[in-house]
Amino acid sequence: MVYMNDQPRLYGGVDGALRVAARRETLIEAGLELMGSAEPELTVRGVCKQAGVAARYFYESFTDRDALISAVYDTVITDIAVSTQAAVDAADAERDKAVAAIANIVRTVARDPRRGRLLFSSALTSPLLVEKRRASTTIFIGLLAANAKSFYRLGDSGQLTLTATFLVGGLAQTLSAWLDGYIDVTEEELVAECAAILLAPAMPPS
Incomplete structure (x- = not known):
């Protein structure tokens, strides 16, 4: 050995x-x-x-095997986090930043569905992956909250965390269903609809 x-x-x-x-x-x-x-x-x-x-x-x-699983997951999640933040930073208007973030995530898993299945598939249920997903979700909630505090005009940290948690969890479930074929829309339609949902909390009441 x-x-x-x-x-x-x-x-x-x-x-x-x-x-x-x-x-x-x-x-x-x-x-x-x-x-x-x-x-x-x-x-x-x-x-x-x-x-x-x-x-x-x-x-x-x-x-051991778990060390490889961790390395694979960490590689994928780091690539997505870095490229998504870069897409956000490259956009000018706040609304464009939201669309850029969604578009980058959707396109990443669309062009390499293996990544989406690793992050979201219910078929992968090992305790290690469950824990890795929980940790990465917490990271993305924090990133969304940090980028969206002024955009959503949410001064209360509890409300901000609630909103960020709802949006990140909903996006994850939506991407999982899309990859599994339960949601029948194109990549462009998925980006547009998810961006609209992400932007909705910032819309003034009618």
Whole structure:
């Protein structure tokens, strides 16, 4: 077995650390492919077969199966959080920021449905994923609340948290239903409808 604290050596002119990093990325991609497709019960043997690497290389980067699952989830959620915040920052008007955020999230899971299934699918119910989803939901609620406080004109922190929790939870459920085919709309229609819902709390009463 190759342990994580072993020092990889130069081989074929390629630094050992770079080879380990490349294999780690390959294993993460294989884990996403399996968890986001048809293999909710991830195994070390299965992911190594998918990645095309010997099982002994798995332990260069991961202590066990749960460590890989965490890495796959964290990679996906970080990519979405960073790209969504970048889309928000690039927009000018507050309403445009809301639409940009929704559009980025929807397009990300539409173009790579594996990511959406990893984040939202009810078929993936391991205790670890349940906890990871709970933690990431809390993060997104905080991000929405931080970006939306002035936009929604909500000075009370309790009301702001309630609104942010409702919107984040509703969006997650909507994306899950859309990916599963229960909501039959186009990507553009989904963005427009979800953006309208996100903007609704900021609309003045009629």
